[in-house]
Amino acid sequence: MNAMRHRALDTVACPDCELQQSIPPLVPGGSARCARCRVTIARNPVDPIGRPLALSVAAAVVFLIANTTPLMGLSAAGREASTTILGGAQEMWTQGSEITAVMVAFCAVIAPGAFIAFMLAVLLGATRTPAPRWVGRLLRMATLVQPWSMSEVMLLGILVALIKIAHLATVIPGIGLFAVGLLVVLLAVTSSIFEPRAIWSRVVWADGTLPPDLRPRRAGPGGRAPDSPWVSAHPGLASCTTCGLLSRPAGPDQLGHCPRCGATLATRHHFSIQTTWALVIAAAILFVPANAFPVLVSTTLGSTEPSTILQGVVFLYQDGSWVLALIVLVASVVVPLGKLVALGYLMVTVQRGSITSNHDRTRLYRLVELVGRWSMLDVFVVAFITALVQLDPLMSVAPGIGVMYFMAVVVLTMIAAHTFDPRLIWNPVVTQRSPRG
Secondary structure (H helix, E strand, O other), rough: OOEEEOOOOOOOOOOOOEEEEOOOOOOOOOOOEEEOOOOOEEEOOOOOHHHHHHHHHHHHHHHHHHHHHOOOEEEEEEEEEEEEEHHHHHHHHHHHOOOHHHHHHHHHHHHHHHHHHHHHHHHHHOOOOOHHHHHHHHHHHHHHHHHHHHHHHHHHHHHHHHHOOOOOOEEEEHHHHHHHHHHHHHHHHHHHHHHHHHHOOOOOOOOOOHHHHOOOOOOOOOOOOOOOEEEOOOOOEEEEOOOOOOEEEEOOOOOOOOOOOOOOOOOOOOHHHHHHHHHHHHHHHHHHHHOOOOOOOEEEEEEEEEEEEHHHHHHHHOOOOOOHHHHHHHHHHHHHHHHHHHHHHHHHHHOOOOOOOOOHHHHHHHHHHHHHHHHHHHHHHHHHHHHEEEEEOOOEEOHHHHHHHHHHHHHHHHHHHHHHHHHHHHHHHHHOOOOOO
């Protein structure tokens, strides 16, 4: 059952604090921030379809080059080796780290490729007026897969791997490495100028009706925002967490589905706190073996030497690469531990019904979401070192058991950040019907 009547499309509920507010007319290139928590809630791109489409086409071409040409090569004592992006995952699979190999392949190849393909289809479909319903479905899928597209993390992982193996042999950068660098730039620019609201305003609704901008205007119940609702929950409206549409639920018990994108409506994510606690506790348990067990096992002329994450940091520092040592330390130790502490703090304060520091806690949540993906850095480092350093009997490298635990910590904390509902931070404010945190 779909939700009933929709609100005016220039009225939105902030996805983080749920303050309902009207978006003023924006100049080309302008943006609007939430009046309460200051998150960006709308942008008015200069060219909402043409520029992102051109960048997506370029990204697709560069993506193919990056995945079909060698990333880098290694030469030592007359022996040579090279690898591609998939080569890192393939070698980890061969060495017995199948789960980690699948995750590396997903984050390095499958997710970026799927995101680019979805964006191309969405933007091409949006050139039609109105855009067909499948455009909305693909846009939802692009939004889901984007956090797992980690080309920029992979690029940094490749650079760290190059530094760590440079003392072993001659490292030769390949065309694929430069293509990955260009791909990172193209995807970053595309994301910065792409505005999903511009696409949703063109898409045929889930029930087959035209988007409101293409319908004859007519007044009706629920067509105007109430005089003083601070949040969408008070007037009985539900904000779609996928497309942002405010709509009246089908009923008090069963909210139904968003009439525009078809997503299930919910005033809050069900069991958000319980699910997030379970994920955080599991990640905290796995964090111990992730740092205690070796992530790499190096063999040189029959001598085997295991290496943990912290030992890898020490090696980079002693090798003179203190900047990379600091980056690896922050990404692989400080960030995962910080995410666990931050999520635990947010859940405790939510459960206690705290009404203080709401702005700071919301900013903390955004930071957790932003930096979480960078913890995959060490996993990529292990993958590419393993793929390159296979020069038997002179030297070889194999992934250690610790990398699987570490990968699990990263995945669990990223999912935990997604399952936590930041609107719960503002629940006590909603109850008091106050506009300030």
